[in-house]
Structure formats: structure tokens, C-alpha cells
Amino acid sequence: MSVLAAERIKLTTTKSPWWCTVAIVVLGLGIAAILGISARSAYGSYENALASGNPPDFEPFLPTVADSVTGVSGFGVLVLMIMAALAITSEYRFGLIRTTFQAIPSRASVLVTKSLLIGVVGAALSFVLALGGFYVAKAMAGPDAGQAMVLEGGDAWRSIYSIPIYAFLCVFLAVGVGALLRQAAAAVALLLLWPLLVESLFNLFGSIGRDIMPFLPFTNANNFLGAPGGVDFHWGPWVSLLYFAAFVAIVFGASIVVVNKRDA
Numbered sequence: 001m002s003v004l005a006a007e008r009i010k011l012t013t014t015k016s017p018w019w020c021t022v023a024i025v026v027l028g029l030g031i032a033a034i035l036g037i038s039a040r041s042a043y044g045s046y047e048n049a050l051a052s053g054n055p056p057d058f059e060p061f062l063p064t065v066a067d068s069v070t071g072v073s074g075f076g077v078l079v080l081m082i083m084a085a086l087a088i089t090s091e092y093r094f095g096l097i098r099t100t101f102q103a104i105p106s107r108a109s110v111l112v113t114k115s116l117l118i119g120v121v122g123a124a125l126s127f128v129l130a131l132g133g134f135y136v137a138k139a140m141a142g143p144d145a146g147q148a149m150v151l152e153g154g155d156a157w158r159s160i161y162s163i164p165i166y167a168f169l170c171v172f173l174a175v176g177v178g179a180l181l182r183q184a185a186a187a188v189a190l191l192l193l194w195p196l197l198v199e200s201l202f203n204l205f206g207s208i209g210r211d212i213m214p215f216l217p218f219t220n221a222n223n224f225l226g227a228p229g230g231v232d233f234h235w236g237p238w239v240s241l242l243y244f245a246a247f248v249a250i251v252f253g254a255s256i257v258v259v260n261k262r263d264a
Contacts, residue, residue: 003113020083024076031071032133036140043145062148066159066226068137084174089184119171123164176252217247
């Protein structure tokens with residue numbers, strides 16, 4: 001409990017977590033609003049084309065539940081990972097990690113407690129924002145353009161509750177990467193470039209890249225989130241979650257081993 005109290009003080013008395021939280025809220029709700037407005041505009045253009053007697057050469061954009069929460073799952077969680085990585089790299093940067101490990105000799109408990117605290121906060125925030133993003137997008141889209149955004153069925157609800165699970169795991173991944181690299185810039189660059197750029201590059205390698213993509217960690221996470229991206233997976237979304245969780249466990253476990261072996 002003392003470790004938890006110390007980590008809570010660190011989290012609530014520094015500026016970066018608050019700024020990151022504001023960014024997550026703005027991205028989650030803002031992108032949902034933009035999505036809804038875009039869908040309404042596209043549907044209006046489609047109806048106007050029909051009314052004018054000219055058959056439109058496009059289909060109207062009808063966003064789904066998974067589309068409405070992309071601001072949270074696609075961008076908000078990335079900011080959450082940055083916040084989690086900074087929580088550990090900042091201590092290395094300013095030399096506070098030595099004091100932390102002197103006060104708490106069990107280094108593993110520091111990493112686990114830090115990850116649990118930020119993970120629970122991030123999961124709760126992302127769940128609220130996922131629901132909020134859904135309702136904002138649906139309200140902005142209107143009844144016609146928002147007809148596909150209905151919270152019915154397992155896939156629709158999974159688009160909502162999968163985000164806090166994904167966010168929780170991403171916090172452990174970010175803390176693990178931050179503890180391994182110790183440098184904020186390196187950790188943030190890796191956490192952003194890997195899901196946004198590196199995994200998508202495998203599409204450039206033809207059939208070999210397509211065979212590899214079902215085994216990439218963030219690609220499996222996207223499959224669990226309801227956005228498989230055209231990848232031909234060998235398993236369902238829940239196995240993809242277990243696959244991503246195993247990847248996170250390996251990285252986080254490696255960080256504990258390395259932190260225990262090297263000097264602070």
C-alpha cells in the first residue's frame with residue numbers, strides 16, 4: 001500500500017499526466033464528433049444526388065460502432081502509452097529512481113504497482129470515453145447517417161469493452177519499454193512507430209509480409225478491437241487478445257529481469 005500511495009502522489013502531482021489526460025479526452029471525443037459530422041455530410045450529398053435524378057457513383061459513409069471509437073482506440077491509447085512510458089523514464093532522467101529503489105528494495109513491485117495504477121486509471125478513462133465517443137458520433141451523424149451505429153450484438157459491444165482491456169495491457173507494455181530503454185525519446189518513438197508504421201510496412205513485402213502480419217502484436221490487438229484491416233488471421237479475436245497479452249507479458253517480464261540486474 002505504501003508503494004501504491006507513492007505512485008499515486010507521483011501520478012497526481014506532476015503535470016504530464018494531466019496534459020496527457022486532456023489530450024486523450026480531446027482526441028477521443030473530438031475525432032468522434034468529426035466522424036459523425038463527416039458521415040452526415042456524405043449522406044446529405046448522397047441524398048442530394050438521388051433527388052437530382054443523377055445516380056451517385058459512391059455509397060454513403062455509414063460508420064459503425066468500431067468506427068465511432070477510433071479516436072480512443074487509435075489515438076487516445078497511444079497518448080496513454082506515452083504517459084505510462086514517461087512515468088518511468090522521467091524517474092531515470094532526473095535520478096529519482098535511485099531514491100525509489102532505496103525506499104522500496106523490491107524493484108518488481110515498483111514496476112507492477114506503477115503499471116497497475118496507471119492501467120486502472122487508463123482503462124476507466126478509456127471506457128468512459130468509448131461510450132462518450134459512440135454517443136457523440138451518433139448524435140453528430142443523425143438518424144440516417146448513424147443507422148449502423150447500434151449497440152446490439154456481441155461484436156458491437158466488443159468494440160466498446162475491448163478498448164479498456166487494450167488500454168490496460170498497453171500501459172504495462174509502455175512501462176516495460178520505458179524501463180528497458182530508460183530514455184523517454186527512444187521509448188516514445190518505439191511505442192508510436194511500431195503500431196503506426198513498422199507493422200504496416202509488412203504489406204510491402206508481398207505474400208511473405210501477408211503471411212507474417214497475422215503474427216504481429218498490434219495487428220492482433222486491432223483484430224480484438226474489431227478492426228482486422230483485411231488480415232487473414234488463423235484465429236478469432238479472443239485468441240488475438242491472448243496473443244497480444246502474451247507479447248506484453250514477455251516485454252514486461254524482460255523489463256523486470258533487466259531492472260533487477262543492472263544499476264539504477
